[in-house]
Amino acid sequence: DQRTKLLESRSGSDGRFRLELDIAADAPATRYELVIDSGTYFAGRGIPQAGMTIMREIVLRFEMPDPSAQYHMPVIISPNNYSTWWSS
Template identity: 35%
Template structure:
């Protein structure tokens, strides 16, 4: 059975994005059910997969990363309000037997993501 993981890297400081709150939601027509709320560890990862087992099903999902609070805590909120507050990444899971990894590379003014391994 497949599973879902994430990893946040702070590209402005060259370090893991530790302490970033995130939410995973399953998207369905007219609904967005919250499945998981976590905080990244010292390595910028979550301690366990975000989804696995019977919960890991094909469909549309979104990850919401609260990076504005992270950069404010680091005293790097260069603007008020912060340019990036929440980053929403919408993605699909098509194959229930594969590992899906959604990394986030972030700085106060930009971000990038891709399907990792």
């Protein structure tokens, strides 16, 4: 697999990450990967038991076949759990 880093960013003060990508030039079958550094996020929050965090990264792999569509992928995280889903 050839990988190209598109960006690196942080969530806003509300914990949300918002981004628009121009994928018009990408093939419809292009696979994307979103890596969330959840270990660093919780380590900086002074949460009890943060040292016990066992999940350091959350990795989501997905496709966005329609360049004109809007893709919304919420992720809810806790120190050792996460939930995600897709909506348009």
